[in-house]
Amino acid sequence: MHARMGRFMDINIAIKGGQEAVGIKGPHAGPLIALLPHIKESVHKGDSTPLSSAAAGWLGSVFMFGYTIASPIFARLSRRGPCWTARSIAIGLVVWTAACASTYFFVGTSYDLLLLCRLLTGVGEAAFCALAPVVIDDASPSGRKSSYLGLFFMAIYVGIALGNIVTAGIPSWEAGKVILLVEACLMVPMIVLCLRWQWRFSTSPQRVINEAPAYTGVSGTIMGFMSDVKQVLMSKSFVLICLGFAAFNFVVGGLAVHGPTILRESLHASRPHRRENGDPLLVLEEFGSLLWGQSMAVAGKNPDVSSRARAGSKICAIMSAIGALSIALTAMASSTGMFLCMMSFSLMALFSTTAPCNVGLMSTVPEDVRSQGLAISIGVSHLIGDFPSPVIIGAIADASKSWSVAIMFAAVWMLLAVACWSLACRHIYRYGAVVPTAPHVTYYVSQASTDDIDKETSFDPVMDVVE
Structure with a gap:
């Protein structure tokens, strides 16, 4: 293995x-x-x-x-x-x-x-x-x-x-x-x-059992796809984590596009200086992603999916709050060195949520629709995240004639991610990670989730808890 x-x-x-x-x-x-x-x-x-x-x-x-x-x-x-x-x-x-x-x-x-x-x-x-x-x-x-x-x-x-x-x-x-x-x-x-x-x-070979008859043809494929989407969106925890991820992408996408412009127009940094300091920023992003992947491994060492999802959403909420504060301090930077220092710390904090967030997304939907869940999160996070954010942040900078105001707006927007991930953590703590998606649906939890003992887990479709 x-x-x-x-x-x-x-x-x-x-x-x-x-x-x-x-x-x-x-x-x-x-x-x-x-x-x-x-x-x-x-x-x-x-x-x-x-x-x-x-x-x-x-x-x-x-x-x-x-x-x-x-x-x-x-x-x-x-x-x-x-x-x-x-x-x-x-x-x-x-x-x-x-x-x-x-x-x-x-x-x-x-x-x-x-x-x-x-x-x-x-x-x-x-x-x-x-x-x-x-x-x-x-x-x-x-x-x-x-x-x-x-x-x-x-x-x-x-x-x-x-x-x-x-x-x-x-x-x-x-x-x-x-x-x-x-x-x-x-x-x-x-x-x-x-x-x-x-x-x-x-x-994983585990699949949903006792499901509807196999779908056939084009219309059947569409029906099967809609069934997958319904299963994913029935999970409140998944929806909250996904919205938090969209807020994260909104901030990161906007800052990534306008960062060089801010250095040039607001802080008057030369092109060599911007390129010279760009790679250290990326190194810190790599460090943040790997470091908090390791931290997530410690916090979520319990193989139970609810423990993993709760640990992931908690780490995301904490680090995004630190990132939001750091971005706010970045908006107040008066020199290129201070701007790069605070932006580096902000990015390290924000990108440390990447692995825990994806762990949370995969842990809050049934095993057989995890890839569909990731696909939906990709679409949502880009559609309302880094797709419109460069335009919106740029428009705010134009209207206010200040990049500091635009950066402060990004910091406030990041608080939406903090709220979504905090609510997801609370919901998982109260009800568990995976929510039932349809009456009489039963599926097998993976061996990694049950200490190598295959266990059949049934859900009561009325109650929002795992029995």
Whole structure:
């Protein structure tokens, strides 16, 4: 088990780091923010004029659209059989690789083709991000699940840091496209390994029993999907954790996009100074993600899902409160050094919630719909999180003519995450982690949750408690 887990984690970290290294998470991630000036100068929309900032912004928005729409589709596809989790991940990586390679060979200066490739990269990553955490959660040893998840999410920031380093000396968009081609080539072995080891890394075989007859056809597939969504959304704890995650993404997404602008316009930092201090920020993000993955492993060492979910939501509430206070202090910074110091501490606190939050999300829904739960959380957190936040925070800065006011607004918004995660912790403490979703639904709790004793757990659909 440990050797198998080690191999899979190596694959996951390589994939996740590689994807983030090409800025797949949107315009604020990795090297894409460095390449945007070159893209605006070299890529044209209809005529020879440079791209507007709004058109460049759509490169991130269309990625998020594909990412959000495809996540639940891949989550549903993964339930076709034991091997379909690995196959779904492989399909997503094929789409992602094809999109990156197409950007190099076919895009040229066409804005429309670049937009299409960005849409497909979002579709490709959706398969991996919605399914890989579930596989890690199943394969990692009892009591260590959060540590492995923390390592997985740390790979995001490793990839972003590598992307910043690689693109530091890129002189043009033509040169920048080479990075995408190299990444596409490096991803091919990962696809082969996913398919070669598909039987080894299938998710937990436990499924819902006594459910409705199998769905068939297109309408049946839609009905099955709606049934999954209903099961997920019936969990009040999941909904609260998901809303907290959306508030987190709102703040982080807005600050990530406008951070360099704040340094330039408000604190008058030079470009070399901004790049010189950007990588230490990412290192602290990595440290926060890994450190609190380890802390979550200690706090939630009890394999019971309610204990894990309660520990995760409690850590999220505490660290997000610290992060909100730090962001408020960042708004008062009068020098570049103070700004970077406080922002570093804020990001370390905020990103320390990544692993515990995902543990909470997976622990508050039935086992067989965990991937669908993650897919829904991805869609919600981006739709009302980092999708609108750059526009809203930028508009507040324009209206107030002060970045300090905009940063203070982000700090206040972060308090919504504190409230949601605190309420989730209270609800889990009172009623347990998993809420019944339909009359007479019975399913098996995983062996990791019962100290290696398979136990059938039944729910009373009327009471909001586990009997």
